[in-house]
Amino acid sequence: MSAGTLRPGGRTARVREAVREATLAELGEKGFEGLTVESVARRSGVHKTTVYRRWGSVEGLAADALDLAGGEPWPVPDTGTVEGDLRELTRLVLTGFTDPATGSIPTAFISAAMRDPVVAKALRDFFAARHRQSAPIVERAVARGELPEGTDAADVVRTAVAPLYYRLFISGEPVDETVADRAAATALAAARAGAFVTPA
Amino acid sequence: MSAGTLRPGGRTARVREAVREATLAELGEKGFEGLTVESVARRSGVHKTTVYRRWGSVEGLAADALDLAGGEPWPVPDTGTVEGDLRELTRLVLTGFTDPATGSIPTAFISAAMRDPVVAKALRDFFAARHRQSAPIVERAVARGELPEGTDAADVVRTAVAPLYYRLFISGEPVDETVADRAAATALAAARAGAFVTPA
Numbered sequence: 001m002s003a004g005t006l007r008p009g010g011r012t013a014r015v016r017e018a019v020r021e022a023t024l025a026e027l028g029e030k031g032f033e034g035l036t037v038e039s040v041a042r043r044s045g046v047h048k049t050t051v052y053r054r055w056g057s058v059e060g061l062a063a064d065a066l067d068l069a070g071g072e073p074w075p076v077p078d079t080g081t082v083e084g085d086l087r088e089l090t091r092l093v094l095t096g097f098t099d100p101a102t103g104s105i106p107t108a109f110i111s112a113a114m115r116d117p118v119v120a121k122a123l124r125d126f127f128a129a130r131h132r133q134s135a136p137i138v139e140r141a142v143a144r145g146e147l148p149e150g151t152d153a154a155d156v157v158r159t160a161v162a163p164l165y166y167r168l169f170i171s172g173e174p175v176d177e178t179v180a181d182r183a184a185a186t187a188l189a190a191a192r193a194g195a196f197v198t199p200a
Numbered sequence: 201m202s203a204g205t206l207r208p209g210g211r212t213a214r215v216r217e218a219v220r221e222a223t224l225a226e227l228g229e230k231g232f233e234g235l236t237v238e239s240v241a242r243r244s245g246v247h248k249t250t251v252y253r254r255w256g257s258v259e260g261l262a263a264d265a266l267d268l269a270g271g272e273p274w275p276v277p278d279t280g281t282v283e284g285d286l287r288e289l290t291r292l293v294l295t296g297f298t299d300p301a302t303g304s305i306p307t308a309f310i311s312a313a314m315r316d317p318v319v320a321k322a323l324r325d326f327f328a329a330r331h332r333q334s335a336p337i338v339e340r341a342v343a344r345g346e347l348p349e350g351t352d353a354a355d356v357v358r359t360a361v362a363p364l365y366y367r368l369f370i371s372g373e374p375v376d377e378t379v380a381d382r383a384a385a386t387a388l389a390a391a392r393a394g395a396f397v398t399p400a
Contacts, residue, residue: 127371162366166361172324
């Protein structure tokens with residue numbers, strides 16, 4: 001679903017959406033190194049001077065695309081069990097990086113955030129939103145009696161997804177469904193053992 | 201300890217060590233963006249043409265510094281319990297990033313690896329070495345009966361350190377001793393529950 005359909009019409013919203021889609025497409029094809037204001041203007045059909053005036057730079061374009069992405073609906077898993085939900089969650093992250101059409105986009109954002117503070121801020125906000133959006137997985141599990149009261153939802157989510165990001169961006173090791181499933185199982189085992197309950 | 205003291209003398213070894221120390225110092229002060237062959241030559245006292253001929257580029261300098269770093273002795277914790285060892289391990293990683301004098305060096309390597317395949321390869325090798333060097337923590341724990349037979353050592357280590365890297369480089373959240381200790385406790389709880397034993 002595109003953000004445009006969520007926002008009531010308006011020329012400004014349409015221009016923003018066109019620029020954002022063009023930014024994502026360019027990032028997917030060329031990475032952050034290949035992103036230029038000119039190519040986004042050409043692809044979006046929005047005049048270059050407008051793009052410069054409103055977004056300022058490639059960093060501004062990347063940050064705005066991230067900002068909109070963070071506000072979009074996201075298919076938070078709801079399988080009926082915390083085990084199923086965490087497995088779905090780690091597979092969503094995996095697919096986000098391995099999808100042939102869009103897999104290079106998150107990599108471009110993370111790479112851009114490492115060298116630009118405006119993109120870094122947008123990425124922080126994006127992940128904070130994802131952590132909030134994923135919290136119901138843990139809250140439902142606590143309500144069902146699957147996890148201890150007081151389990152920190154964000155920490156369960158961080159633990160489930162961190163090994164995937166660690167392999168992709170730090171140790172440079174491969175990721176696949178086996179890795180994703182083990183990361184989910186690890187977070188679940190630790191959560192069941194009470195590792196995410198802050199001592200009183 | 202410097203790599204120079206490990207290698208028997210020789211002019212080549214001394215030049216390599218001087219260049220490597222200068223590379224690390226420059227990375228610590230200016231990051232990968234600020235690294236130049238000229239500044240490394242000036243700082244090391246090695247002639248610029250020699251540096252160019254032997255290392256080729258800033259990427260070559262960064263990769264070689266990482267290569268030597270991976271081969272250096274590393275204080276693998278040995279506290280007598282797996283709980284203590286994992287806590288020491290995550291605190292070592294934390295200190296590696298928060299030390300005022302050297303904390304920006306690992307960040308520079310990770311940033312450089314994201315944009316250059318030669319540095320990326322050197323970083324992969326570096327982390328593979330660290331995983332191997334840390335394996336005794338888990339092997340001793342299995343021998344002491346603290347963890348189940350067949351526990352995957354590298355996976356315990358990845359799980360212990362991944363949340364720190366995730367916060368530092370992906371979600372952009374703060375890290376401190378509480379975060380490090382919880383990451384260690386999480387890996388331990390999951391390991392005790394058998395999450396890192398591959399099913400037969």
